[in-house]
Amino acid sequence: MCKECKNVIKRLAGATLGLTLCLGLLSACGSKTTQQMEEKKEAGITAMQSADYKTAVESFDAALQLSGAKVDANVVDICFYKAAAEYAQGNLKEAIAVYDSIVDYDETDYRPCFLRGSVYLNEGEKEKAIKDYEEAVKRAGSNYELYILISQNLKASGMEDEGDNFLDEALALEGKSGEDYLGKGRIYLEQGDYKQAIEYLQTAVEKKTSDAKVYLAETYEASGDSDSASKLLAEYVKEEKPSAEALALLGNMEIKAGNYDKALEYYQEGIKKEDDTAMQDLLKGEIVALEYTGDFSSAKEKMTEYLAKYPTDQAALREQTFLQTR
Known part of the structure; x- marks a missing residue:
């Protein structure tokens, strides 16, 4: 192995892992197989599931050392996992360093x-x-x-005021597409302004915007009009193929209605779609549904996997403590 690569590997194993190092500085020695890299990645995820974050970091570093000069989504994904593992074991500086690298890279x-x-x-x-x-x-x-x-x-x-500022900024975005009406309708729903939410979401429905009916149904439910919500949902499920985001919402509504098995079915169907935009809600919903159905063993396992992906979710961290006692 050349001296340069030895130095790179030494730096890779350290706390200040840089994504540029992961992606391009090992090519002089040639890259290992994708299978070996995947095995190290999976070993890291398994370690995280057992809350062995130190071993997880070591496995992710080993996977990154095998990346060679190839730039792909998997390498970035491993870096995200490493940041999560570092933060989960209290290594704030190290987690920030990894995020810094990803921010700078792309x-x-x-x-x-x-x-x-x-x-x-x-x-x-x-x-x-x-x-x-x-x-x-x-x-x-x-x-x-x-x-x-x-x-x-x-x-x-x-930080209530700061949170409201971001919602107000979203409402100020320009655009008259169905997606814009859907987004702003959701903002008004978040703010509890059901009249405005219904107005915007109805326009989104008229523009045939995907999932607008689900959010409109949620708004009807929140405003106390359960009949309109049920009618709209039945129409939606019959006429359209639910997206991952819609399945998350359907699961949430079934949870509120006490239909936990049905909710779990919706969440798991949505997870299969592998849509990153809705994955956090789907995974969290799946855990809730598993708890309500009494499957605490599976809920505990899923919670560990969830925190590996979303380590900054404080509510989930507290819930994990509860599940450890079940």
Whole structure:
């Protein structure tokens, strides 16, 4: 092995792993097989499921050492896992270093900005969190879902005004497409303004926007009009193929209605679609449904997997403590 590669590997194993190192500086020795890399990645995920985060980090580092010069989504995914494992074991500096690398590597990816901002928020670094959240929405464009998630995070941390500011910013976005009406309808629903939400969501339905009927049904339910909600949902399921996002909402509504087996069915059907935009809600919903059905063993296993992907979810961290006693 050449001296340069030895130095790179040494740096890869350290706390300040850089994504550029992961992607391009091992080519002089040639890359290992994709299978070996995947095995190390899976070993890291398995370690995380057992809350053995130190071993997880070591496995992810080993996987990254095998990446060679190939740039692909899997390498970035491993870096996300490593950041989660570092943060889960309390290594804030190391987790931030990995997120820094991903942020710098791809200036179009909003996810590392959002996740790093959430880490800062959980650590009380509010100004840094806001800065990262602002960068995330800048990169994401008209991503109403992201605005809602950021607002929810901020409000959960006692930053009500800042959370409202992000919702107001979303409402100020220009656009008259069905997706714009859907997004703004969801914002009004989040704010509890059901009249405005219904108006916007009805327009989204008229524009034949995917899943608009589901959100409109949710708004009807929230406003106390259960009959309209049930009628609209029945129509939706009959006429359309539910998206992952819609299946998450359907699962949530079944949970509220006490139909836990049906809710679990919706969540698991949505997870199979492998849609990142709805995956967090689907995975969290699946855990809730498993708990309600009494399958605490599966819920505990799924919670560990969930926290590996979303380590900054404080509510989930508290729920994990509960599940450890079951």
